[in-house]
Amino acid sequence: MNQTYTYNFPTPIRFGSGVINELADYLKSHNLKRPLFVTDGIIAELSFFKKIKKDVEQTGLHVEVFTDMHKNPLKSDVLKGGDAYHDAQCDCIVGIGGGVALDVARAIVLRVNHKRDLFDYDDLIGGDKYVTEDVPHFITVPTTSGTGSEVGRSAIISEDDSKKKRILFSPKLLAKIVFADPMLTMELPAFVTAATGMDALTHNMEAYVAKGFHPMCDGIALEGISLISQSLEIATHKPDIESRSKMLLASLMGAVAFQKGLGVVHSLAHPLSSMFDTHHGLANAINLPYGMDFNYEGFEDRFDKMALALGLGSDNGNKVVSHLFELNEKLGLPTKLSAIGVKEEHIDALSVLAKADFCHPNNPKPVQLEDFKKLYKAAL
Known part of the structure; x- marks a missing residue:
């Protein structure tokens, strides 16, 4: 580096x-x-x-x-x-x-x-x-x-x-x-480092589980996930040139990987930016554990590989979601939508926007309007 x-x-x-x-x-x-x-x-x-x-x-x-x-x-x-x-x-x-x-x-x-x-x-x-x-x-x-x-x-x-x-x-x-x-990137505030870093992680993870065949993107996404797991906490709390370099590489890799597609997390996040002017990375960070939980069943093998890239060991895909919650907490980011001003009465409007979003058609599972409502309620 x-x-x-x-x-x-x-x-x-x-x-x-x-x-x-x-x-x-x-x-x-x-x-x-x-x-x-x-x-x-x-x-x-x-x-x-x-x-x-x-x-x-x-x-x-x-x-x-x-x-x-x-x-x-x-x-x-x-x-x-x-x-x-x-x-x-x-x-x-x-x-x-x-x-x-x-x-x-x-x-x-x-x-x-x-x-x-x-x-x-x-x-x-x-x-x-x-x-x-x-x-x-x-x-x-x-x-x-x-x-x-x-x-x-x-x-x-x-x-x-x-x-x-x-x-x-x-x-x-x-x-x-x-x-x-x-x-x-060395002087980025901790919040911006954390939120943008979780955006990069979301890109890599959603690209990896997105439907479709693109083995090059899959390999890039897994390496991006690995680099982020090695560096995001350090870059946020005690930044050095190695952690900043790895995060910058992982960000570049996520953008290359998501030519394969994104998914439900981005469709949950985009309406938050539209309705609440929420920072895009923060919106992704809050929704990432919930979206990945929605996708887990039926794609356990993909989650096992992401778990390995995240440093959670072999055959531990069932630990990915809890790890994402813990990562947000370690980075000082919220894990609930209520922390950014979302209330029960907003869920219907958010869900309509999410259903109309262009990202979820690439999600490995189909996402219906009721699914978005359930996900927003779970995250509230």
């Missing part, structure tokens, strides 16, 4: 402490002169972001910064970002941050040269066929170890009024290169 590496999967990744210092030279080598840095308002005020910006500007490049985005990104955020790109006459986009900033950055990449209504490009209605134009040069710089959006090809953006989530997808939206520097 003291070395720097380059590997390609699915896009070129520069990984290791200090690789962010290569960004300016990379931009110059590709004749890119006016990058739009897309990040959130909190990161924009942090010292490491200011240093990145200064280092790039000292090489003679002009940096424009866009930060106007919501905690759960909206269509209007993307449209404003597209205007900022054109107004500043930018020639590339650098997404710096966690899942929100990277989703907004990727959606802006799409927006720059694609002029239909943004949600005409929704992948769930076949909108990817309209992604026909060139897109700006796109670079991603993750600062959390959660979504793995830096290696993704899609962005989840919500409607402004209904908060319904839409998926913008195209292979064209893959970053040209990722600068994955664990040093940028």
Whole structure:
């Protein structure tokens, strides 16, 4: 973990402490002169972001910064970002941050040269066929170890009024290169580390049990689970470069693995972000034990392998759910929805949204409206 590496999967990744210092030279080598840095308002005020910006500007490049985005990104955020790109006459986009900033950055990449209504490009209605134009040069710089959006090809953006989530997808939206520097995650607060880490664990676990045949994703997911089991508690409470590096790798791996699909946990979590503006990682963390409990029967062999990856020993898949509850407690995260303001009267509305969500069709078991109600009630 003291070395720097380059590997390609699915896009070129520069990984290791200090690789962010290569960004300016990379931009110059590709004749890119006016990058739009897309990040959130909190990161924009942090010292490491200011240093990145200064280092790039000292090489003679002009940096424009866009930060106007919501905690759960909206269509209007993307449209404003597209205007900022054109107004500043930018020639590339650098997404710096966690899942929100990277989703907004990727959606802006799409927006720059694609002029239909943004949600005409929704992948769930076949909108990817309209992604026909060139897109700006796109670079991603993750600062959390959660979504793995830096290696993704899609962005989840919500409607402004209904908060319904839409998926913008195209292979064209893959970053040209990722600068994955664990040093940028070293100062994350404990809560953000824990919540984003549980998001990464959810990605790996749901991908592994998702229906369908994809042995490469299965192997990646199990290794991601193993890396998280070795490092998440340390990264949360006593962070060091090894734990931060393992978490960043596991996050990248989870995003690669979930091209196989996600499942019931994400469908439980998404409505919480829509209705309560809940942090996505926290929503996943609370629901993960309940969703995995729902999936256990009939898939014991998969749970046995996940138990081994989690360090629980052989043939101990029946211990996975209790381990997840204990992990949340050790990380200082809640295990009940009531802790984030959910009440009995919210369950019907949450369940309708969950049933309409796009993730659970890949769950290993079918999930009906009544199942969502039971799961929310169990988690309340």
